[in-house]
Amino acid sequence: MLSKENSVVSPSLSITTKWEKPPGSGEILAGFLAPHPPHLVYGENPSQNRPKSQGGWDTLRWGYQRCREKIKALKPDVILVHSPHWQTVVGHHFLRVPKLSGLSVDPIFPHLFQYEFEMSVDVELADACAEAAIEQGLLVKQMTNPNFRVDYGTIVSLHMLNPDWDIPILGISAHNSPYYFSHDDAQDQMIKLGQATRQAIEKTGRRAVLAASNTLSHLHFDREPALPEDMSQEHIYNFEQYQWDMKIIELLKQGRWDEFQRMFPEFIEKTAAEIKAGSLMWMLSAMNFPAVEAQVHAYGPVIGTGNAVMEWDLQACRSSKPHAEGRL
Ligand code: 2X7
Numbered sequence: 425m426l427s428k429e430n431s432v433v434s435p436s437l438s439i440t441t442k443w444e445k446p447p448g449s450g451e452i453l454a455g456f457l458a459p460h461p462p463h464l465v466y467g468e469n470p471s472q473n474r475p476k477s478q479g480g481w482d483t484l485r486w487g488y489q490r491c492r493e494k495i496k497a498l499k500p501d502v503i504l505v506h507s508p509h510w511q512t513v514v515g516h517h518f519l520r521v522p523k524l525s526g527l528s529v530d531p532i533f534p535h536l537f538q539y540e541f542e543m544s545v546d547v548e549l550a551d552a553c554a555e556a557a558i559e560q561g562l563l564v565k566q567m568t569n570p571n572f573r574v575d576y577g578t579i580v581s582l583h584m585l586n587p588d589w590d591i592p593i594l595g596i597s598a599h600n601s602p603y604y605f606s607h608d609d610a611q612d613q614m615i616k617l618g619q620a621t622r623q624a625i626e627k628t629g630r631r632a633v634l635a636a637s638n639t640l641s642h643l644h645f646d647r648e649p650a651l652p653e654d655m656s657q658e659h660i661y662n663f664e665q666y667q668w669d670m671k672i673i674e675l676l677k678q679g680r681w682d683e684f685q686r687m688f689p690e691f692i693e694k695t696a697a698e699i700k701a702g703s704l705m706w707m708l709s710a711m712n713f714p715a716v717e718a719q720v721h722a723y724g725p726v727i728g729t730g731n732a733v734m735e736w737d738l739q740a741c742r743s744s745k746p747h748a749e750g751r752l
């Protein structure tokens with residue numbers, strides 16, 4: 425357990441931490457590309473969401489169903505999620521309140537998402553991540569406001585992966601300032617944040633699952649059908665966006681990381697891809713750009729955007745090929 429005087433609240437503190445679990449025993453079990461259109465929760469009709477639907481976006485929801493079963497079987501200690509809709513201008517922030525609850529509303533789609541959330545946060549891991557990120561030279565802050573309203577990106581990905589909410593979580597913000605400066609600088613920061621996350625997971629002995637809360641192509645329609653879940657109206661924005669998504673999914677699936685990194689800026693430019701926010705790069709870096717074939721559980725449009733639900737099963741890979749992990 426972290427003692428109070430050792431907790432990380434500011435990058436300027438120098439910290440010596442003591443952890444409950446033996447160091448070095450933690451590992452990342454799996455990573456998921458877990459897009460967060462609020463439509464998916466709306467389509468599920470969970471008790472926490474006030475608006476009610478007649479379903480919709482089934483292919484994506486079926487894909488998430490398979491991920492849930494996998495996560496249940498893995499029994500992780502924690503699920504970490506990086507969300508583009510928790511935007512922080514000064515530094516990378518970590519949720520650091522043990523219990524959070526409240527109402528989260530999507531500002532663009534309030535008629536689809538008004539969700540009463542309740543979650544347990546792994547604050548020890550938040551401290552370890554902050555400490556490791558500071559060592560990487562990143563600007564970091566801990567989010568300690570007990571009344572903090574968690575963003576819909578964090579909630580949708582987590583709900584779709586674990587609707588029982590019986591696993592502690594750790595939310596990480598999207599520090600968007602680097603994007604104003606340069607694309608390369610921004611993604612370099614996400615690579616460092618990923619490395620720091622991995623170090624913290626190992627150090628604290630956590631068995632962790634990661635979630636990158638990102639849509640791929642992000643051009644979307646500016647009008648909704650009268651019934652948002654009318655699937656006869658739903659399709660990808662245009663053929664070019666679809667082709668881009670397929671190209672990127674293939675590279676991700678096969679772990680062709682050099683090509684992926686080369687294409688990344690053009691993909692963002694041509695499709696306004698939400699991976700610009702860095703969630704996917706953070707997760708790939710935390711997983712050390714694994715030489716593992718990823719599983720595509722689903723691909724589908726939401727109001728024209730391209731969404732893939734994908735899984736990197738590192739644990740299965742470790743048991744079959746102990747040296748296969750880590751290409752970069
Ligand atoms: O935040 C989103 C998104 N990324 C994609 C589609 C629709 C709504 O919200």
Ligand code: FE2
Pocket residue numbers: 460461508509577639698
């Ligand atoms: Fe989004």
